[in-house]
Amino acid sequence: MLNLSHLKSLLVLAMAAALAACAGAPKQAVDYSALRAAKPRTIVVLPPLNETADVNATNGMLSQMTMPLAESGYYVLPVAEVAETFRQNGLTTPADIQNVSPAKLHQIFGADAALYTKVTQYGSVYQVFDANTYVSASAKLVNxxxxxxxxxxMASASGKELGNAGVGGGLIVALVQAAVKQVAHSLSDESQKVAGLTSRKLLSAGQPNGLLYGPHSPKYGTD
Known part of the structure; x- marks a missing residue:
């Protein structure tokens, strides 16, 4: 049997282990002081850099980014008009556009801030028994x-978060369902839907480490 001193020692060791585990995985902290001081009202969204093998990643992500920003309380310049302005100035690739200086962007668009984005994962991953779609992106807001x-x-999302069911029912059923999923993924643009979920996670105010509510939101100043 354990005596009292042994029991106390075990309790101390258990508490130390728990504290060490907590210390080993600190929560990410975002410094919002610059964002609060700048108080941006208008945002120009730049075409995302595509670091994936899918040529649709830039447009698929870009098409989903305005809504969460607008819902968070920011005025977002119309994406089509921004793209046409860049085209008229000879800028057609995301890399060239993101290399334009902040001062020049301010001169052209009059916006308070610009959103720079990178897409690091976009598209479907096929396995023997399953198929899934993943979209990952990072972003920064620049004064x-x-x-x-x-x-x-940064944020990531998968097709399973859209409500896709898991595979079950034995090996043959699993193989058939996997084949059906692969055909479905190739016939529908599920990546764009997942990009929408990624955008909401990344850009919606009220998310952990996300943007603050903008001046056009009734929740402005509450976070």
Whole structure:
């Protein structure tokens, strides 16, 4: 049997282990001081850099980014008009556009801030018994007045989060369902839907480490 001193020692060791585990995985903390000071009202969204093998990644992600920003309380310049302005100035690739200086972007668009994005994963992954779609992206909001980074974050989402069911029912059923999923993924643009979920996670205010509510939101100043 354990005596009292042994029991106390075990309790101390257990508490130390728990504290060490907590210390080993600290929560990410975002410094919002620059964003609160800048108070951006208008955002120009730049075409995302595509770091994937899928040529649709830039447009698929870009098409989903305006809504969460607008719902968070920011005015977002119309994406089509922004793209046409860049085209008329000879800028057609995301890399060239993101290399334009903040001062020049401010001069052209008059926006308070620009959103720079990278897509690091986009598309379907096929396995023997399953298929799934993944979209991952990172973003930063830059003050066009002085070039300071106001906020940055990253997010990922998968097709299973859209409500896809898991595979079950034995080996033959699993293989058939996997084949059906692969055909479905090739015939439908599920990646764009997953990009929408990724965008909401990344850009919606009220998310952990996400953007603050903008001045057009009734929740402005509450976070």
């Amino acid at each position: 066009l007045g002085n070039g300071d980074v106001l906020w940055q974050g």
